[in-house]
Amino acid sequence: MTRFRDGLVLIAGALAAYALLMIAQSRFAIKTDELAFGTETANVLGTVDGLIAHCIGAKDSPDCENAYSESGKPPSILWVGNSQLPAINRFEIGQENAPQILFRQLQGRNRYLITYSQPNANLSEHAVVINSVMPIYQPDLVILPVVFDDIREQGVREIVQDFTKRADLLSHVKASKSWPFIKNNLSGQTGAPGGGTAILGLEKDTLQKKTERAFTGFLGMHWSLWAARPKLRGTLSSAKHILRNKILGIHSYTKRRVNPQIYKERMALLEQIIMDIQVSGAQILLYIPPYRDDIDGPYVATEYDRFKSDFRALAAKTDSEFLDMERIVPGVQWATVTDTIFGFKEPDFMHFTEQGHIAMAQALDAKLKDMGY
Amino acid sequence: MLFNSATYLFLFLPVVFILYHVSRLRARQWIILAASLTFYGFWRIEFIPLMLLSAVVDYGLALKLDQTRDQKTRKRLLYVSLIVNLGILGFFKYLVFFRDSLWSIAEMAGYTPSYVDLNIILPLGISFYIFQTMSYTIDVYRREKKAESDLLVYMCFVTFFPQLVAGPILRASEIIPQLKTKLLLRSENVVSGIQRILGGLFMKVVLADSIAGLVDKGFERPVNMLSAFDSWTLAFLFGFQIYFDFAGYSAIAIGSALLFGFKIRENFNYPYAATSPRDFWRRWHISLSSWIQEYIYLPMIGAYRSKNENTPNRPLGDEQKAVIGRRRTWGLFLTWAIMGLWHGANWTFVLWGLYLAAIVYGYRLLSPRISLPKGPFGWCLSVGLTLPLMMASWIAFRAPSVGDTLIMWGHMINPMRFTGFGLSPNTYISAMVLTIAFFLRYFWVHSQASVWTKTNIAGVPLQVGYHAIVISFVFIFLQVKSQFIYFQF
Known part of the structure; x- marks a missing residue:
């Protein structure tokens, strides 16, 4: 009797799971962009006149590299940053973000703007991106914002770390002054003996890998529920994050202190990044990105003031150009984040409307003109 | 093959399950061996002979141990088994470690030994199957277990895919009797x-x-x-x-x-x-x-x-x-x-x-x-x-x-x-x-x-x-x- 019951319970559980998954697939699975930005903000990684000049990381970088080569490799400017660069709040078809607007401005002066941005990009990731792509584009100028909120993060995500899979780029990253600061942030570089991701010869394209790729590819093509799994994973992860914040009373405006030791180490890394850029012969423009000031935000005022002052001092010390854009985007142009799972609303301190992008592009353009670009 | 792969769960396991349960006892043993070698070969096929070598050496030595009465000869046979098994383990797992440790000591003592890059790949599950075959020979040496004369059954014991790469480490007395029995398909x-x-x-x-x-x-x-x-x-x-x-x-x-x-x-x-x-x-x-x-x-x-x-x-x-x-x-x-x-x-x-x-x-x-x-x-x-x-x-x-x-x-x-x-x-x-x-x-x-x-x-x-x-x-x-x-x- 027990074995009969156990079997039935298992079958009923499997059927209930199937029903649950079907409901989740049709009602709750949401797009990755929506998870990151909320429903009001769109991630616009558009092209300018058919040219792909804004990439995220290693995976799509060849598109940017090819577009640059096809354009005849004109004198270039490299802009790295976080999701503030591509995301447009209250987006409407035809609107453009700051990199697109600035691309056109510079194109008129025979300059080619290439942009790389990742959501929540931190300085370690900037160091990898800059040292990886500098030899490819050999830019005359690098535009580098430092977002105070991203200074607490140190890890290098796969989208960026994959640059180091290209042997030529890895050697350049390893030769950089930033390397001692970032090597521990790259997984597989620390040699942890008990590390969960250490693989014994599985880096090779084994039969296991090939079969799994082919089989899961086949499942994805012929079974919509299987294909929906990444979205469902994203939805679950986002739901977990939102619920955690609700339970703990964490909001987008909750004050987040920066660990003094991390801050010190990050500022030292920033100096090394600047030196890497200068050693390669490029000029550098550092800027403080726009920050919402109509409501009280997550930065601790004393820490943020100190950061701005240190940042400015570092620019002076390293002979870098500096631009403060903190207050160029008025409060009404900033976003609200509404998550697509529970519908909770939070003020956004990172993304703004097209008007904000225009303001940012104009401020940068004016500065670049002053610098002779 | 990885347990957490779709290939294992939706292809390999169902196919082996069906083939196994519709076959006679001898055929089942062949199916288990073939499945186990396939399972291991999905990682790297070139390391299968190493695993088979370790298994065959212990199979032969255990038979000899069983037949020999002279205690000195038996001890020598046991040593051969230990040297072969620990030798394989030592080469693949510890050679670079001990070399580097010795070199570090030499450097501290003021010598500068020249390095040769050794790129030795650690075969998957080597520590597990070596321990398993070693315990088998030791058990036979101690007369706690009779040597298994059926090579196929013995190979199934060593390579049994569910526990091949990360255990649990099985004893011959636990698994060989089950391999020799036609186990019924039971719903529970x-x-x-x-x-x-x-x-x-x-x-x-x-x-x-x-x-x-x-x-x-x-x-x-x-x-x-x-x-x-x-x-x-x-x-x-x-x-x-x-x-x-x-x-x-x-x-x-x-x-x-x-x-x-x-x-x-x-x-x-x-x-x-x-x-x-x-x-x-x-x-x-x-x-x-x-x-x-x-x-x-x-x-x-x-x-x-x-x-x-x-x-x-x-x-x-x-x-x-x-x-x-x-x-x-x-x-x-x-x-x-x-x-x-x-x-x-x-x-x-x-x-x-x-x-x-x-x-x-x-x-x-x-x-x-x-x-x-x-x-x-x-x-x-x-x-x-x-x-x-x-x-x-x-x-x-x-x-x-x-x-x-x-x-x-x-x-x-x-x-x-x-x-x-x-x-x-x-x-x-x-x-x-x-x-x-x-x-x-x-x-x-x-x-x-x-x-x-x-x-x-x-x-x-x-x-x-x-x-x-x-x-x-x-x-x-x-x-x-x-x-x-x-x-x-």
Whole structure:
């Protein structure tokens, strides 16, 4: 009797799971962009006149590299940053973000703007991106914002770390002054003996890998529920994050202190990044990105003031150009984040409307003109 | 082949299951061997001959041992087996480690030895199948087991795919009789097997893989920047990661074997609910602890030769009281150092082993002198003392170097380091939630309510709901994101 019951319970559980998954697939699975930005903000990684000049990381970088080569490799400017660069709040078809607007401005002066941005990009990731792509584009100028909120993060995500899979780029990253600061942030570089991701010869394209790729590819093509799994994973992860914040009373405006030791180490890394850029012969423009000031935000005022002052001092010390854009985007142009799972609303301190992008592009353009670009 | 791959779960396992159950006994043995070699070959086909060589050598030597009466010759045959097995293990696993260690010493002494790059790949599961074949030869030498004359059955025993790459380490007496029997297809075995596989997958793909990112990030941070809270949190979190990873693997192995009717011994039993370090090793990687106990520790301290042979499997350090103190102590530390080295060719693992030996030794000294209260309070106190001690050991297992391990341990006991929180909030929350969830699960499994749910009709919706959630989560999270940690060993 027990074995009969156990079997039935298992079958009923499997059927209930199937029903649950079907409901989740049709009602709750949401797009990755929506998870990151909320429903009001769109991630616009558009092209300018058919040219792909804004990439995220290693995976799509060849598109940017090819577009640059096809354009005849004109004198270039490299802009790295976080999701503030591509995301447009209250987006409407035809609107453009700051990199697109600035691309056109510079194109008129025979300059080619290439942009790389990742959501929540931190300085370690900037160091990898800059040292990886500098030899490819050999830019005359690098535009580098430092977002105070991203200074607490140190890890290098796969989208960026994959640059180091290209042997030529890895050697350049390893030769950089930033390397001692970032090597521990790259997984597989620390040699942890008990590390969960250490693989014994599985880096090779084994039969296991090939079969799994082919089989899961086949499942994805012929079974919509299987294909929906990444979205469902994203939805679950986002739901977990939102619920955690609700339970703990964490909001987008909750004050987040920066660990003094991390801050010190990050500022030292920033100096090394600047030196890497200068050693390669490029000029550098550092800027403080726009920050919402109509409501009280997550930065601790004393820490943020100190950061701005240190940042400015570092620019002076390293002979870098500096631009403060903190207050160029008025409060009404900033976003609200509404998550697509529970519908909770939070003020956004990172993304703004097209008007904000225009303001940012104009401020940068004016500065670049002053610098002779 | 990886247990957490779609290839294994939806292609390999169903095909082998059907072929096995529609075949006669002899054909089944061939199917198991072919399936096992395919399973292993999915990693690297070129290492199959090495595994077969180790197996065949022991097969031949065991037959010879069985037939030989002269004790000297028998001893020589045993030595040949040990040299071949340990030679293979030594070359693939320890050559570079010992070379580098020797070179470091030479450099400290002022010599500058020239380096030759050695790129030796560690064959998957080598430590497991070598231990398995070695124990077989030793058992035959001790006349505790008759040598197996059927090469096919013997090869099935060595290569049996559910336990081939990461255990549980099986003894010939456990598995060979089952291989020689036509095991019936029983629905309770199939249901139970599927449940074990689902449970194991949940532990691996939902829990262990989710924690892995937080652990990796934590250990990537410069060690000097970690506070005591950070170090303790990382110790607990990695403790749960490795537990879910390895216990998950073992559950899938046991479940897979059960689909074919094979009963494999349990490898884990809620280790973090242990009330003492000894108790912990009765609950963690049980097949390895009992192997080491039986084939290394007891012979080393002379307990085996003292003819007290009717010893059940007991954890390391739990031998007869009659064995004299100093030899026991040296044996304990040496065995644990070997246990550490078995896990990996790195001094951090030796440090891990020595730390555990010190813990067991300390417990051995203190436990007769201190009596803890009985009942729930005493249980809580014992677990509360044991848990952090065992969790702290994982620092040595995971940290990149001995230096980092010592620094982190230093921070953990330094009152001045209980200052701040430098990791992401999710790291602390995960460690706390998992600790609570582990004990809730432990109490639930050992409660009357759990029995009631399984026997009462009113418990059916609860069980269906539980299965629905487990299956849904496994389906969503199933992906080859990372290796099983114990594949490295």
